[in-house]
Amino acid sequence: MAERPRLRERVRAALYTGLRAVLRPALRRWPALRRLRRLWPTTVRARATVGASAVVAVALAVASFALLGLLEANLLRNAENDARRQAENVAQLAATGKLGRVRPPARGIDFVQVVGADGRILFASPNLAGVPAFPPPAPGVPGTRFHTWRVRPIDGEYRQRVVQVVTQTPDGVAIVYAGASLRDADAADDTTTAALVIGMPLLLATVALVTWRVTGHALRPVEEIRAEVAGISDRDLHRRVPVPATHDEVARLAETMNATLDRLEASGIRQRQFIADASHELRSPITVLRTQLEVALAVRDPELWPELIGGALEDIERLQHLTADLLLLARIDAAQPVVTAPLDLTALVREVVEGRLGDRVPVRLLLEPDVEVTAGALWLGRIVTNLVDNAQRYAAGRVDVTLRTTKGARPGTAVVEVVDDGPGIPAADRERIFERFTRLDDSRSRDHGGAGLGLAIARDLSTHHGGTLTAEDGPEGGARLVLRLPVTRLT
Incomplete structure (x- = not known):
């Protein structure tokens, strides 16, 4: 079935190329053809009127010749x-x-x-x-x-x-x-011919007039939509196009246009909020870094320089992490395609967790073997890293990472759970934590180096892989983040 559209496209392209090869020399040789081309109507209303009139004229001509022929044949036969x-x-x-x-x-x-x-x-x-x-x-x-x-x-x-x-x-x-x-x-032929000569132009004029009026009435909402869209700038995306009460294609076009404007407005709001949040997040470490450098420049005691330079390096590292997160979010928002391949999720989770050094709280692994998914290894590893980082930041003494596959209502789904024994997440905030630059405990998050982007990045990446990331009730009051991905194969 896929060959037919491709064959149709090739035939259409060949016809278009042939017509161009024939018409170009003709237009150069006979300039009158170029003037005729300029006479062709450019508006939909005019083209519809000309087209309808031409079709009716051809139909009337054929019907007239057929009528005259049948009348002549019948009278001759009698x-x-x-x-x-x-x-x-x-x-x-x-x-x-x-x-x-x-x-x-x-x-x-x-x-x-x-x-x-x-x-x-x-x-x-x-x-x-x-x-x-x-x-x-x-x-x-x-x-x-x-x-x-x-x-x-x-x-x-x-x-x-x-x-x-x-x-x-x-x-x-x-x-x-x-x-x-x-x-x-002969009398019947003369009468019929005279009636057709008089009636056909009148009928054609009626068809042209009716088509012109009906098309104009049908396209009036389209013109109103066009005028409204033309007047919408990036500063007034709150405006919407009028939706006619006809419940036809034009009404659906207006509804689709309004839905598009809704998305554009929401995107603009997110972009402005993102810029404001990013500026706020960058301002603090830059201010601290400048203060430390000014102090280091003012202090003449060489023994204090290592401490001041070490603090500056910590702020630079924080800026690097924040910049990397912002660039990753920009790539996600640009909807860049994810390079995916069959991947052993069990081995990936084990490698990410066991490769961590200097964790404040030990991480316990409970992994089902040989779970395969289709994903990008780098981005999927980033999801696991962000989830474990979040758990490490708030855990009191234990972090559990579990990998299993569902066997019941949703077969073919890999479930990664990251559970900590920290203060947990209130039910009212379980969706808000996935918003960018969101901190439930702002001062504590800053002390631990969080910018409020880790969970937002993890959810966006999981969505890009066809999965979901949710916050659910944890055991003993702790937090539990659950990542679900479609399974490629179970071994």
Whole structure:
């Protein structure tokens, strides 16, 4: 099924290339074509009107030709049937030698003439007096046959449909001609043609006017939406486009546009808040660092320099961590794709935890073996590191890291739990802790070096990997952070 759209696109591209190759030389050779191209309407309303009018004009032309053709064929067939019946009746009388009993032509028959094989007129209706005989056909076999053709008017301004019947008489072969008037057919053609000539332009004008009005009425909300969007700048993203009460495609377009503006406004608010928070977080260590350097510059005692420089290096390290976190958040917000591959989550968690040095509180591992997920090793390791760092910051004496897989309602899910025995997280704050620059205990968080970005980064990265990160009730009042990821394979 995927080959068909690609084939369609290739055919469309080839047609477009061919048309460009043909039209470019033509436009250069005939500048009039370029002027005609400028006359093509540029608005949707005008194009819809021209298109509808063109389609109706073509349909009316085809219908008119079909109507005239059917009318002509039907009237000709009726005239031919009348002439054939008259000719066959006369032919029967001629075959028995009773031409003298021929009655006057029936209604609708203009003339009757019987011509012998030698060209002599054997019988003629009164209105053919003085008219020469029709040319006899080539000698044919005895019997009856007929042929139909058109002749110019014999009398008057109307055409006749002439039927020829060849029959055998006692005196030899005779040809009977009977002509039916096409007066009714010509009159009907003239009347119908006149009606079409007058009615088609009026109908086309009506279609164009109705299409112009209806299209204008349908596109008026679109123009209002365009005007409103054109007037929205980055300083008034609170404005919204009007939603028409039509419940159609235009209304859905307006609703989608408003939803987009909602996202843009929320994004702008987050961006401004992020800039303000980042500026606040950077200002404190920069201020402390400047103070320490000024003190070091003012103090002349070399014995105090190591202490002052060490404090400055600590603030520089804090700035480095904060800058790295800000850059990572910028990458996440830019929705840069995650390079993923099958990964042994058990080995990754063990490697991250056992590779930590100088932890204040020991970490106990309870890991289910051989749990495989599809993720980016660097970013998934960052999630585990941030969760353990958060637990280490608040734990009293124990941190447990557990890895298991669900077997019940949600099979195929890896669950990583990081539990500490600290003060825990109040239920009202279990979502707020994942907001950027959020600290439940501001002074304590600063003392331990937290900037309020670790859990926000961990949740954003887990979302990028198709997982979730939540805060749940912990045992004995501690905190419990739960990471859930889809499992690729269980061994």
